[in-house]
Amino acid sequence: MFDFLSRSTLGVDIGTASIKIVEIAKSLPKPKLKNYGILRSRTYLERPNSAIQTNSLKxxxxxxxxxxxxxxxxxxxxxxxxxxxxxxFSAFTTLLEMPIMSGVDVSKTMPFQIRQHIPLPVSEVVIDWNKVGEREDEEGLKQQILMIAVPIEIKNKYxxxxxxxxxxxxxxxxESxxxxxxxxxxDPSPALIIDIGAYSTNIAxxxxxxxxxxxxxxxxxxxxxKAIANGLNIGVKRAEELKKERGLMGGGGDYELSTLSEPHLDVIIEETNRAKNNYEKSFSRKIERAIIAGGGANLPGIGNYFEKRLGMATTIGSAFSRINYPPEIGLFSKELGPEFAVAVGLGLK
Ligand SMILES: Nc1ncnc2c1ncn2[C@@H]1O[C@H](COP(=O)(O)OP(=O)(O)OP(=O)(O)O)[C@@H](O)[C@H]1O
Ligand SMILES: [Mg+2]
Structure with missing residues (x-):
C-alpha cells in the first residue's frame, strides 16, 4: 500500500568479514524490504589484513x-x-549526568564535556547526544545524557x-x-543486545x-x-566449517569442539555481565533479557549456552520481524535474521 509514493533507503553495514546492504521502503502499514545483498570476504580468516576493515582508522x-x-x-x-x-569501538560513547536543563543549555555544555571525556580536541570530533533517562540521588534529580563522539577523520573517510x-x-x-x-x-524493558561479528563483539x-x-x-x-584450528591442528577453513556445522552441540567426538569454543564465549559473557552491572547501577533497573545478533548468533547451541551462563531469557535476534518482505525477494534462511540486524536498523532510520 502506498508503496509507489515511498522512497527507499539503503542501509549499509561495512563489517570486517562482509558488507551487507538492505533496501527498505517506508511503506504502510509496515516498512518493506525491497532488496538485500551481502558480499563476504572469503579470505578474511587466512589473511586478516585483507579484512574489509581491520579497524576503521585503517x-x-x-x-x-x-x-x-x-x-x-x-x-x-x-x-x-x-x-x-x-x-x-571507533566512536566514544559516554553517559553524562547533569542537572535538569533545557536542550539548548545542554548543547552549550558540550564543548566542556568533550574536553572532559574525549581524548581528542573539540575541533576533531562531531557529536550527537540524547537524553536517555533521569536519576535521583542525595544531590537531587539529574538527567542522563548519552553523548556519542565520532572523530571527524572517520566521518570524512566514510x-x-x-x-x-x-x-x-x-x-x-x-552500530549500537x-x-x-x-x-x-x-520494547520498554531493558535488554542486552550482543552483536557477535567476525573480529569484535558489540554489547549494547x-x-x-x-x-x-x-x-x-x-x-x-x-x-x-582460530581456537578450533589450533586445538584440532587443522586449517582455518575446515575449522570454520566445523564451527558452523556443530557449534556447541553434540557429545562424544564433538565434545572437544565445544570445550575449545566455550572459553572464548565466556570472555564475551564476562563483558556482557560487566555491561549489565554497569547499567543496573547507573539506571537502578534490572535487565532480564538478552538478544544475540551478528553472524556469531548462528553458532549452533549459542542461545542455550548464553541463557544458562547469563541466567536470563536469551533469544536470537531477527532483523526481519518488524518489516514486510515480499515472497519474490526469495526465501530467507534463518541465518540472515541476526546477520542483517545492523543493516536493517540503518535502513529503518
Ligand atoms: N552458522 C554459524 N555458526 C557460527 N558462526 C557463524 C555462523 N555463520 C556466521 N558465523 C560467524 O560470524 C562471523 C561473521 O559475522 P558478521 O557477518 O556479523 O561479521 P561482520 O559484521 O562482518 O564483522 P564485524 O562486525 O566484526 O566487523 C564470522 O566469524 C563467522 O564465522
Ligand atoms: Mg558487524
Missing amino acids: ILEKETADLLRILVKKAKFKSRNAVASIPS QNIFKLAGLNLKSLET VSLVRALAAA VSENGFLKTNFFSDFAGASLT
Missing part, C-alpha cells in the same frame, strides 16, 4: 568503495541514498568511500544505535528504544575459528 577507502559499487550493481539496488554505520562508490551518504551512526532500532525499538543496552550504554570485546567469531 579502512581502505578505494578498495571499500569498489566493493560497495560492485555489490550495488550486482544486487541491482535502485536507491542511491544510503545510511551507514561505523563500528561502535563520506569519501560513499562518494567514490556513487552513493549519497545521508547519515552516519554507530542501529541494533537497538532493528531489534528493540518498541537498550531501554524504551534508546541506546543506554555500550561495551565491546575483541573476542568474536574469528576467535572461535
Whole structure:
C-alpha cells in the first residue's frame, strides 16, 4: 500500500568479514524490504589484513568503495541514498549526568564535556547526544545524557568511500544505535543486545528504544575459528566449517569442539555481565533479557549456552520481524535474521 509514493533507503553495514546492504521502503502499514545483498570476504580468516576493515582508522577507502559499487550493481539496488554505520569501538560513547536543563543549555555544555571525556580536541570530533533517562540521588534529580563522539577523520573517510562508490551518504551512526532500532525499538524493558561479528563483539543496552550504554570485546567469531584450528591442528577453513556445522552441540567426538569454543564465549559473557552491572547501577533497573545478533548468533547451541551462563531469557535476534518482505525477494534462511540486524536498523532510520 502506498508503496509507489515511498522512497527507499539503503542501509549499509561495512563489517570486517562482509558488507551487507538492505533496501527498505517506508511503506504502510509496515516498512518493506525491497532488496538485500551481502558480499563476504572469503579470505578474511587466512589473511586478516585483507579484512574489509581491520579497524576503521585503517579502512581502505578505494578498495571499500569498489566493493560497495560492485555489490550495488550486482544486487541491482535502485536507491542511491544510503545510511551507514561505523563500528561502535571507533566512536566514544559516554553517559553524562547533569542537572535538569533545557536542550539548548545542554548543547552549550558540550564543548566542556568533550574536553572532559574525549581524548581528542573539540575541533576533531562531531557529536550527537540524547537524553536517555533521569536519576535521583542525595544531590537531587539529574538527567542522563548519552553523548556519542565520532572523530571527524572517520566521518570524512566514510563520506569519501560513499562518494567514490556513487552513493549519497545521508547519515552516519554507530552500530549500537542501529541494533537497538532493528531489534528493540518498541520494547520498554531493558535488554542486552550482543552483536557477535567476525573480529569484535558489540554489547549494547537498550531501554524504551534508546541506546543506554555500550561495551565491546575483541573476542568474536574469528576467535572461535582460530581456537578450533589450533586445538584440532587443522586449517582455518575446515575449522570454520566445523564451527558452523556443530557449534556447541553434540557429545562424544564433538565434545572437544565445544570445550575449545566455550572459553572464548565466556570472555564475551564476562563483558556482557560487566555491561549489565554497569547499567543496573547507573539506571537502578534490572535487565532480564538478552538478544544475540551478528553472524556469531548462528553458532549452533549459542542461545542455550548464553541463557544458562547469563541466567536470563536469551533469544536470537531477527532483523526481519518488524518489516514486510515480499515472497519474490526469495526465501530467507534463518541465518540472515541476526546477520542483517545492523543493516536493517540503518535502513529503518
Ligand atoms: N552458522 C554459524 N555458526 C557460527 N558462526 C557463524 C555462523 N555463520 C556466521 N558465523 C560467524 O560470524 C562471523 C561473521 O559475522 P558478521 O557477518 O556479523 O561479521 P561482520 O559484521 O562482518 O564483522 P564485524 O562486525 O566484526 O566487523 C564470522 O566469524 C563467522 O564465522
Ligand atoms: Mg558487524
